Amino acid sequence: MKLRDYIIRRLILLIPILLGVTLLTFTVSHIIPADVARVFAGGEKANPETIARIRAEMHLDDPLYKQYYYYLNDLIHGNLGKSYSENRPVTEAIKQYFPATAELTILAMLLAIPVGILTGIISAVRRNQWIDHITRLIAITGVSIPIFWLALMLQIAFAYKYPILPLDSRLGIDVMAPKHITGLYIFDSLVTGNFAALKSSIYHLILPAFTLGYASLGIILRITRSSMLEIVRSDYIRTARAKGLKERTVIYKHALRNALIPTVTVSGLIFAGLLGGAVLTETIFNWPGMGRFAVNAVNNLDFSSVMGFTVIMAIIMVTANLIVDILYSVLDPRIRLGE
Amino acid sequence: MGFIDEWKKRNESRIKETKFTLSLFRHSLLSMIGLGLIIFIVLIALFAPYLAKEHPTYVRLLNPEGKYVTEERWDIHFGDKLLPPSREHYFGTDDYGHDIFSMIVYGARLSIKIGLLVVISATIIGVILGAIAGYFGGYLDELIMRITDIFLSIPGLILAMAFAAALGRSIEHVMYALIIVWWPTYTRLIRGQILKTREETYVEAARSLGTPDSKIIFKHILPNTFAPVFVQMTMDLGNVVLNAAGLSFIGLGANPGTAEWGLMISMGRVYIFQAWWYVFFPGLAIVLFVLGFNLLGDGLRDVLDPKLRR
């Protein structure tokens, strides 16, 4: 099957999944035992009339299926409700915080993927030698250490004991944010030639991005290592050697291309971990992203923000999964032949 | 004696394989370390009352929503506030004067409880739904798979956060939330394994010999399904606790005053530069706990995977 047809098929399948996700978030927002309207109206001392008005506004007395219809309708029009903790539309808040999370996540991936794959290969090729043991140790600690604790330890080490890196935030207090083009500080400051902002944002990104990417690095390392170990024993690798190819070509061309397939398969999972991890990382580093926003919302009982955040994260995940699937079919010609 | 010798002879190759498995396991340093860590933690949890210096009391209260809840209470000694590690207090004290070592030791009990409950529940759901999907196929299979797809489309921690936030702050709700996050993984795993073994030639061979379906399921399919599920369960025991700690850290799990490792880190964060031990030791406990299960699971996987054995 042609690649283009495969992509179209996957895009169509996207719709029921997104619908299902909205159904799920709708369900979650309706198991909240607290009376949402009362909370919005001001809590215990709320005016009953205000509560009634809010209830009507939010259609809380309508039958469930009608409420779901309103919900879906709102979502399609980009209305995620009102943020109680920030007193503005949820959508607006998320728009503001999105670039910070994006920049952090992208940098974490840029760290985790190349380093993970490379060390995975080396680990497999030098199986059971000392470098294998070290990389396996890194990998396993990566998935065993709680991100928030790692963040705190790194803060103690590099921002307190040996203060070479900033403690938190995206920029130093004395530095102005670069002119807003994308919201990604590194990109924006490069493009506008603002080198003070560039330097400051890079410095501030180091600890959070490392913290966030460390666990993913571990996972990628392990998957790459184990699939390389398996593939290196296959028949077609034997053929490649029999052709007289240099061992380097055998590993990095013939074996790796096949080994990347399971790695790509797992990247959906890794990305989920990154998004979840971002929530914790942003909290520790006081990073002005969606994660920190969500945690604040949780602590303030701002349910519409929490739900809005969840929906957005789900949409991002679904999109990422789609990209992963397409990438997968590019890498592995066998699966293009119908599902 | 004759009976035992006969049994030994008949099962000679099975015994040999088991011995080989055990020896592979024993020779895997990492698996042994993992096993050691876990035994160590379980022992600590078991003997908590004897090891700890301070002990919590459990109080039954009526909460604002009209339900009875059990809360953990520790005695307060403000005089001993924030003391560094010493012979008196191995891990120091927190801002209420509690002995951190005691809290961590009791926290082990809580973590083990959380891990076991969530993983076993998720596995049970997974076995039921996965078996239905895998064995019967058709519409039921499609439906179950689409539902798991939907659940898996939301990042785990975030979904748990949403559920836990909606349900209200408590450890029980965190456990429910984590079960909701975890069941799709087991459903898919078990379904996948059943599908795989169903197609194997030895199942076809058994069928052609006239073996009844039930015997096929129990003798051929299930034993081969078991190994990867077991590995997954082992590793998830650690992962669940990791996530539970994360949720407690955010403020969604244990109520303040409970000795839960994640919560302790969150409380200690304020004092991070003055009293590093408050944050350090609970985190270390989490690391050892999760590391133990990950190492064990990793080792088990290497040992049980027929392809990597030789």
Place this chain on the structure above:
Amino acid sequence: MEDLLKVRGLKTYFYTYEGVVKALEGINLDIYKGESLGLVGETGCGKSVTALSIMRLIQWPPGKIIGGEIHFNGKDLLKISEEEMRKIRGAEISMIFQEPMSSLNPVFTIGSQIMEAITLHQNVNKKEAEEKAIEMLNLVRMPDPEKVMNQYPHELSGGMQQRAMIAMALSCRPSLLIADEPTTALDVTVQAQILDVVQRVNKELGSSMLLITHDLGVVAQICDRVAVMYAGYIVEIGTVKQIFKNPQHPYTKGLMNAIPKIHVKTKRLEVIRGVVPNLITPPSGCRFHPRCDHAMDVCKKKVPPVTKVEEEHYVACFLHEGAK
């Protein structure tokens, strides 16, 4: 007949968890220019190990070539550097394998895999390599070569995959082609076609072939000489006619008898009693003695020497006169 490859005293062992597998215990083999030598034996006797040893493709761990000489083109292949050996692999000595589906890389097109072999050993540009690849595909009578160039291995049938492998192996005109059970995984009708292709192309290119198989029928069809292997030793070697008409070694005789003959009426199929020995603890002396009806005392104690039966026909057995 001129010598192309001379193997003397080849010893390959495998160091495994259960013990040391003594796979090859001193193999002696000659391959002449332009001939097809068949290497037959039961599964596990060491045929493939011999082939991989010649190519120096034995992977350590757990396998290691621990002794012997392989003379080819004036060099001892076991003494040259890995870099020199790589130049020989694929260019002067090529190998094709049993399972064509798993022996081709599933993520690359047939064309790119053949061209890779060509550009590796020959100084040509991409266009020329492409032309040469198509030429090779034509040579192995691949239907619709231009289309196949852009297809992936899983899109081809077993027979076509094997043709592609042959094209790839012969693309650099090697003087020796080692074929390790090339038809075992294929249907009988396809088998005949592939054997025909291999035989014809070898004749056209003037290359020699070492054909490894457990199927005596195949040997009879296309080989000039045949060597019989048992448990890591070559027990008999000669021309196809000599081996089939005048087998000397009890094992060879057993193999010949085991072939059902369509014109003879028998009640039961002839078998060689016993089983293939465990190569970690092989039998002492002649490794065949536990299964041999004519075993003598000396067979249990000493390894039989190789003695000449007639011109080009040698056997390793104490039963033969020259051995006493």
